[in-house]
Amino acid sequence: MSIFTSFLLILLLVVISAFLSCAEISIAASRKIRLEMMSKDGDANAGRVLALQAQPGNFFTVVQIGLNAVAILGGVIGEPALTPHMRLIVEAFYQGPWVENISFAMSFLAVTAFFILFADLMPKRLAMVAPERAAVMLVKPMLLLETLFRPLVWFFNNLSKWIFTLFGLPQVRQEVITPNEIHAMVDAGAQAGVLLTQEHHLIENVFELESRYVPSAMTQRESIVYFLLNDSEETIQQKIIDHPHSRFLVCDGNIDTVLGYIDSKDVLKRLLKGERFSLADKGLVHSPLSIPDSLNLWEVLERMKAMDEDLAIVVNEYALVVGIISITDVTNVLMGNLLSMPEEEQQIVRRDENSWLMDGLTPLNDVMNELDIEEYPNPVGYETLAGFIMYMLRKIPKKTDFVLFSGFKFEAVDIEGNKINQLLVTRFKQEKGEPQTSKEAAGDL
Incomplete structure (x- = not known):
């Protein structure tokens, strides 16, 4: 066989191997979601690829038969064709007893390198660039090969199924997205x-929404503006003027005895009509929706939807009112930093590149997102930045008490009684060997 004929045969084998390698990696790497979209758009080949992915046994059997046959033929044809020519090159520099062995090794390495580069590496890299596009182009020829090699496919495929069954190995690809x-x-x-x-x-x-709980988004107990059942009309009007909320709780004696809530629009209608009113009027006070403080925000949405309510009273395990939450509060969490809020209402205000002013009631999730902090110690025990500071210090902080954590300094700058109103958060350069989490306080424990 002439060198030209051998080269043509090797080239043909390389093309066949490249085709099989490209088909193998493209069908294996194709994303199911993308293929389903292509199939819905009318691409029949995308449906064929999905079917191959669901039952890949026959496909991979054809690929392995083809690749192994080509590799064997490549060695059978390439080595005898190249060895004489390699011998001539070697003899120009060396005529010792190892000429034959060196010539064989050089021809083997040349054929192997040629197949690795052009029959395996390059086709697979090209297929990985756009696996779905390559898969839909090659799926029909692969199905044709599967038909032609059906007897061999049947033998090897059933043999592999028997082995898989024997060892209890999975045979169907499971598409589970986490x-x-x-x-x-x-x-x-x-x-x-x-x-x-x-x-x-x-x-x-x-x-x-599934990882954030009610306390991280609700209006806290101390910030709730409510009416007492015996409040006069003038008192009610003044509270609405001073606190222009859309709804107010109505309580009997204290905030833990909630009778319901009123909508300020109902009060406004009566005022515009010149009517007198009191909280005892029928239909003015609406029945409240009560929820435990252990629900996450997604569960709150589901509960509000089921009860056709957009306001809920949050109660703890001791039946005490700890806050209220509305559909607007949940929406604000959902929209996050896409909403533009007035600076006086923002819980996080960035002063410069390395410092922030934060409200003590800022939810920890918002702080984590702002500072790119992955996690806090014992995050189940608290929901707010103030809770984190108290957990780290193991006390109610005083002004200038601070905590060092994850490259940031959290310093209390505004304390009102036991309430942490505001903290100054600054970034600091962590020295080599310094612990990731540390705590310090200006006062004694």
């Missing part, structure tokens, strides 16, 4: 420019 994978896909989409920054934040906030 929340972490969805987060990773969303992050990849944002980095690639497929998702806008606003869309990226919104999708992340949707998943955050």
